[in-house]
Amino acid sequence: xxxxxxxxxxxxxxxxxxxxxxxxxxxxxxxxxxxxxxxxxxxxxxxxxxxxxxxxxxxxxxxxxxxxxxxxxxxxxxxxxxxxxxxxxxxxxxxxxxxxxxxxxxxxxxxxxxxxxxxxxxxxxxxxxxxxxxxxxxxxxxxxxxxxxxxx
Amino acid sequence: xxxxxxxxxxxxxxxxxxxxxxxxxxxxxxxxxxxxxxxxxxxxxxxxxxxxxxxxxxxxxxxxxxxxxxxxxxxxxxxxxxxxxxxxxxxxxxxxxxxxxxxxxxxxxxxxxxxxxxxxxxxxxxxxxxxxxxxxxxxxxxxxxxxxxxxxxxxxxxxxxxxxxxxxxxxxxxxxxxxxxxxxxxxxxxxxxxxxxxxxxxxxxxxxxxxxxxxxxxxxxxxxxxxxxxxxxxxxxxxxxxxxxxxxxxxxxxxxxxxxxxxxxxxxxxxxxx
Ligand SMILES: Cc1cc2nc3c(=O)[nH]c(=O)nc-3n(C[C@H](O)[C@H](O)[C@H](O)COP(=O)(O)OP(=O)(O)OC[C@H]3O[C@@H](n4cnc5c(N)ncnc54)[C@H](O)[C@@H]3O)c2cc1C
Ligand code: FES
Ligand code: FES
Numbered sequence: 001x002x003x004x005x006x007x008x009x010x011x012x013x014x015x016x017x018x019x020x021x022x023x024x025x026x027x028x029x030x031x032x033x034x035x036x037x038x039x040x041x042x043x044x045x046x047x048x049x050x051x052x053x054x055x056x057x058x059x060x061x062x063x064x065x066x067x068x069x070x071x072x073x074x075x076x077x078x079x080x081x082x083x084x085x086x087x088x089x090x091x092x093x094x095x096x097x098x099x100x101x102x103x104x105x106x107x108x109x110x111x112x113x114x115x116x117x118x119x120x121x122x123x124x125x126x127x128x129x130x131x132x133x134x135x136x137x138x139x140x141x142x143x144x145x146x147x148x149x150x151x152x
Numbered sequence: 153x154x155x156x157x158x159x160x161x162x163x164x165x166x167x168x169x170x171x172x173x174x175x176x177x178x179x180x181x182x183x184x185x186x187x188x189x190x191x192x193x194x195x196x197x198x199x200x201x202x203x204x205x206x207x208x209x210x211x212x213x214x215x216x217x218x219x220x221x222x223x224x225x226x227x228x229x230x231x232x233x234x235x236x237x238x239x240x241x242x243x244x245x246x247x248x249x250x251x252x253x254x255x256x257x258x259x260x261x262x263x264x265x266x267x268x269x270x271x272x273x274x275x276x277x278x279x280x281x282x283x284x285x286x287x288x289x290x291x292x293x294x295x296x297x298x299x300x301x302x303x304x305x306x307x308x309x310x311x312x313x314x315x316x317x318x319x320x321x322x323x324x325x326x327x328x329x330x331x332x333x334x335x336x337x338x339x340x341x342x343x344x345x346x347x348x349x350x351x352x353x354x355x356x357x358x359x360x361x362x363x364x365x366x367x368x369x370x371x372x373x374x375x376x377x378x379x380x381x382x383x384x385x386x387x388x389x390x391x392x393x394x395x396x397x398x399x400x401x402x403x404x405x406x407x408x409x410x411x412x413x414x415x416x417x418x419x420x421x422x423x424x425x426x
Contacts, residue, residue: 018157019158054231055256057258126341127256129255129341129342
């Protein structure tokens with residue numbers, strides 16, 4: 001079937017099998033490999049993207065479900081070659097080590113700050129419960145999201 | 153992991169869902185948020201050959217005040233429940249429990265109707281709906297019927313819904329902004345409850361429900377009766393495991409679940425019924 005998804009503002013039209021997962025569409029058809037597959041079982045959040053502005057696990061969605069939607073991936077966050085505030089604070093606060101969870105963490109954080117612009121530390125920890133990180137112990141990730149929230 | 157092949161049909165109306173179910177029978181499945189169905193399909197534990205994607209049926213996404221009860225469209229997402237001002241005022245317990253389902257990503261997509269139709273005894277919303285004495289409106293080829301939540305859940309992933317029916321609406325009484333408490337015991341933050349215990353007041357009675365203590369969501373009637381006859385919270389909570397058939401799995405033995413149910417019910421009673 002033919003589907004069209006606006007990915008980071010570019011209209012991507014491709015022929016897919018209905019069983020194609022959104023994450024496959026993004027990585028293999030749109031050639032945007034910033035979005036990672038960690039667990040492939042909806043547990044880790046590495047594959048998190050925004051679908052119509054809200055975080056979703058792209059390994060647990062069919063691309064066909066996003067037909068006609070706007071999807072934002074990690075590649076879509078920069079403007080004029082500059083990091084957005086969440087990316088910048090992950091760098092500043094050392095919110096990553098190996099980086100495998102980072103794209104998903106950043107996308108989940110962008111969605112969270114949209115919903116809770118001035119979060120408490122507990123809001124951030126609960127808001128990121130769908131994202132696992134095996135390296136950082138979460139501390140600097142939480143610091144990064146709190147720092148991003150202060151950038152207006 | 154890639155699911156088995158299927159035909160994908162995006163439906164625009166309830167009628168189209170009913171017609172699709174009539175045409176394809178048990179080959180077809182309704183796709184709502186996909187938060188339970190897609191993981192099962194990826195593991196090939198479910199292999200429908202037709203998916204009727206109801207995800208864009210916005211007509212079935214609402215929370216409305218019907219005077220003496222609230223009506224919720226089956227496609228209403230957990231996210232809409234947990235942020236609803238109407239629920240905060242008229243049925244705070246449902247709003248609060250919805251916020252405990254999975255994680256943000258799951259709540260952005262999963263629906264109340266999917267949670268009910270899936271019939272997983274480890275799910276949070278079915279237990280609160282049973283304790284609320286909710287009603288479920290179901291559409292099928294021969295019209296619509298309204299079912300009591302008390303008789304709806306039949307067994308593990310088994311409900312009163314037939315293969316040709318769609319759940320369209322959930323009706324809950326107005327219980328107000330009264331105290332409630334839900335204790336969900338799990339190992340990872342986003343996980344299903346190993347055991348969950350819920351307590352709240354509604355219509356002058358104390359309601360207590362249990363998650364993952366049997367093959368269906370459970371109303372803890374022994375605890376409720378003990379409270380009604382004047383027992384203390386500790387005495388009532390001792391009855392928590394009465395009549396349950398707690399499952400045994402890698403997370404917990406039945407005996408440990410029974411222990412948890414008593415401890416968690418006691419905590420929930422102390423918080424909710426003050
Ligand atoms: C990582 C993760 C964590 C989760 N944690 C929890 C948790 O802690 N607690 C919890 O309760 N749940 C949890 N869930 C499940 C979540 O609540 C799902 O949203 C819910 O169980 C199913 O809703 P859905 O809309 O996604 O349904 P779907 O997955 O689309 O459908 C589920 C089943 O119901 C059927 N169905 C759906 N809608 C209808 C309808 N209107 N009429 C008839 N049949 C219908 C489908 O055909 C399918 O068989 C979790 C899920 C994930 C992926
Ligand atoms: S890869 Fe999607 S949640 Fe882990
Ligand atoms: S930085 Fe390595 S998994 Fe998070």
